[in-house]
Amino acid sequence: MAQTTPNHTQTVSGWAAHDSSGKITPYVFKRRENGIEDVTIQILYCGMCHTDIHFVKNEWGITMYPVVPGHEITGIITKVGSNVTKFKIGDRVGVGCLAATCLKCEYCQNSQENYCDQVQLTYNGIFWDGSITYGGYSQMLVADQRYVVSIPDGLPMEVAAPLLCAGITVYTPMKDEGLLEKDSARKRIGVLGMGGLGHLAVKFAKAFGHHVTVVSTSPSKEKEARERFGADDFVLSTDLTQMQARKRTMDFIINTIPANHSVGPYLELLKVNGILSIVNVPEKPIELPSFPLIFGKRVVKGSIIGSIKETQDMMELCAERNILCDIEVVQTDQINQALERLEKNDVKYRFVIDIAGQHNQKSRI
Incomplete structure (x- = not known):
């Protein structure tokens, strides 16, 4: 197990917890180069899940520090690998909880890859190359196209983010x-x-x-x-x-x-x-x-999350029927305050971090 491999050459700014205090601080780390099946995503928004609290405070006893949380990610594709057929540069996309699965078992073969016994998560997981995965509390992400979904035009990126987990x-x-x-x-x-x-x-x-x-x-x-x-x-x-x-x-x-x-x-x-x-x-x-x-x-x-197919179907349904998550948008310097409020269930009804700093109204914490 390694935090990075020699292929991790891209320097990324993000926010991480370094111990069980759960305090989030700025963190610079490395991501892998864009592979043939990968897409590189400029992250615009990342939802905050109660699971993030469990991991940053090591409440489940499995956290690998430093941990960069975040598995409700929306953004824009900036690069695609040579084998990528589902997406192109400029597409609006989302990444949820899944980073990798075995791709071979009966569950992976039948659009139930979320139940693969080798499933690896978007953060605090072990990717195929042996590196530790880092999540969406960061400015950029490299993801395998098989674990990425399209965000329909009718869904604003900030309200689409929590749909990827919640x-x-x-x-x-x-x-x-x-x-x-x-x-x-x-x-x-x-x-x-x-x-x-x-x-x-x-x-x-x-x-x-x-x-x-x-x-x-x-x-x-x-x-x-x-x-x-x-x-x-x-x-x-x-x-x-x-x-x-x-x-x-x-x-x-x-x-x-x-x-x-x-x-x-x-x-x-x-x-x-x-x-x-x-x-x-x-x-x-x-x-x-x-x-x-x-x-x-x-x-x-x-029941745990859903497959990529189910997630894409849900996104289309939400756009069609105007099913939107009620959110509070926070800035990156408000992450710790938002986590404290989230732990007290003091949010209506999901915090979303404005990673790119482009939201037109700064929420009050």
Whole structure:
């Protein structure tokens, strides 16, 4: 394992954490030369994900410092390799969580490369050449064309960035259950938590006419859930009377809650044969009581991001149906403040870093 290889000759300015304090500081490092399958991307925007906090603070115990976070990247292609057929110079593109996979296994061969057991991430991963990957908190990125998607003209680059992780994370499990088809039967959907992922889940579900209930520990979220995002119902999860009143009313629930919790009370909201999809990663293992499962024939499923094909399909859908992430744009000198606020869930609803410094309004932190 090496931070770089002899092929890493391009000097890049970025922002990195160097220890578990998680403090982000300017960092100059090397990226590889543009290979025959690669595209070089001038980064314009990079979304900030809660996963970034886990990595910069080594909360999962796997961080390789220095770490340059960022896997919600949008920008413009400035160079293409000789084998590149999908893109040309000047194209608007995005890069999400994937940097490399084996390309040979059954999952890679069937557009499920996000489940390849050799998957390597956009940052804190080990690329094919043995180097450590660095993410989008930087001015430039070199990416293999097979892990890059086009950004439709109808999507502003700053609001498209969070779709590359937050968006695809909630899109995929809903698509898998047939909820995002033009002729989808109207279902009753629960969304646990209304943060960066949750508010997008509400938007996807409402775009296809489903009945949506937001379940939250924050009573202050009710007005926005109903008036801003069009939720049909709101449940305060700490109110046992409200929870009991919605028992066995939902067909599908997507769990985006980042805090430690038991899923038992939420399983009771599902109808018989209902599905709970887990897309969140709390610090500690989720409690999964048996009785709500076996007395309701309920299913608990996991889902992680999506394939490149699914990500491209989602981008097209978002452009077609005007499904946009609600964001706060911050400048590069505000990264640490934004991470502190993100850790407190004090953002509506996703921070996006203006890497190129071209956004016309500097947000307040």
